[in-house]
Amino acid sequence: MEHLEINQRAWDRRTEIHAESSFYNVTGFIKGDSTLNSIEINQLGDVKDKSLLHLQCHFGLDSLSLARLGASVTGVDLSAVAINKANELALTTNLNATFICSDVLQLRQVDNQQYDMVFSSYGVLCWLPELTTWAKVIADSLKSGGQFHLVEFHPFHDVMAGYPYFNTHSPFHESESTYTENSGDEEQNIVTWAHSISEVLTALIDAGLVISQFNEHDYSPYDCFDGLQETSSGKFQLIQNNEPVPMLYSLVATKP
Numbered sequence: 084m085e086h087l088e089i090n091q092r093a094w095d096r097r098t099e100i101h102a103e104s105s106f107y108n109v110t111g112f113i114k115g116d117s118t119l120n121s122i123e124i125n126q127l128g129d130v131k132d133k134s135l136l137h138l139q140c141h142f143g144l145d146s147l148s149l150a151r152l153g154a155s156v157t158g159v160d161l162s163a164v165a166i167n168k169a170n171e172l173a174l175t176t177n178l179n180a181t182f183i184c185s186d187v188l189q190l191r192q193v194d195n196q197q198y199d200m201v202f203s204s205y206g207v208l209c210w211l212p213e214l215t216t217w218a219k220v221i222a223d224s225l226k227s228g229g230q231f232h233l234v235e236f237h238p239f240h241d242v243m244a245g246y247p248y249f250n251t252h253s254p255f256h257e258s259e260s261t262y263t264e265n266s267g268d269e270e271q272n273i274v275t276w277a278h279s280i281s282e283v284l285t286a287l288i289d290a291g292l293v294i295s296q297f298n299e300h301d302y303s304p305y306d307c308f309d310g311l312q313e314t315s316s317g318k319f320q321l322i323q324n325n326e327p328v329p330m331l332y333s334l335v336a337t338k339p
């Protein structure tokens with residue numbers, strides 16, 4: 084459990100930095116901008132009147148963007164600072180959403196509801212030591228016929244950055260500054276794990292979910308890693324030997 088304390092401290096501080104950043108553009112969000120990208124908008128489809136559980140929601144910008152589209156959203160995050168900020172933004176924008184401060188792997192101890200949809204995106208899995216419990220939390224949180232939607236950074240990029248592809252089951256302890264433009268020299272201590280694509284798919288299948296879509300994408304909508312080039316508007320690519328490397332994958336898994 085030591086990793087939870089270390090990562091919680093890091094994300095508490097990162098939330099303060101992120102909330103002030105142009106990267107997250109809170110002012111634009113308050114004025115009405117959506118923080119969602121076309122990949123998840125197209126994949127999620129119509130969310131109006133759907134109950135939606137957003138795992139690792141950070142400080143709620145995507146959750147509240149989904150609430151603006153008519154979803155009844157519950158966001159979950161480990162960081163109390165992030166959850167406080169999400170509640171503050173819900174009040175400011177007069178949007179209705181519920182936010183829970185919890186470790187995602189222990190969520191069912193504090194929330195036993197079942198939802199039409201579960202969603203998680205962009206930089207979520209590396210904070211979790213194992214995915215068996217994660218997938219079970221997702222399966223238990225879905226109604227029958229409900230769908231899980233994931234959009235995640237591709238491990239191919241992590242391998243190119245020097246991380247292993249497979250989960251070594253021993254964590255990486257690092258000190259790193261965050262990805263927003265205002266991070267400065269300040270570093271936070273973090274603990275992460277690698278997760279191969281087969282580990283993700285197998286965990287979901289073993290939890291009883293049926294994978295109905297799987298896609299890989301050659302760009303990131305965020306300029307959040309070293310060496311990316313904006314090759315078209317809002318698309319950031321890592322070019323190797325004149326070809327883009329995979330940056331994201333996305334999937335849909337359905338509970339029978």
Ligand SMILES: C[S@@+](CC[C@H](N)C(=O)[O-])C[C@H]1O[C@@H](n2cnc3c(N)ncnc32)[C@H](O)[C@@H]1O
Nearest residue numbers: 094139141160161162185186187204205206210
């Ligand atoms: C990179 S952010 C997710 C990005 C998010 N899509 C965004 O930009 O708004 C990762 C989030 O995972 C949360 N997190 C890390 N470990 C967690 C855990 N064990 N349980 C719940 N949330 C966790 C962090 O607090 C952070 O808010």
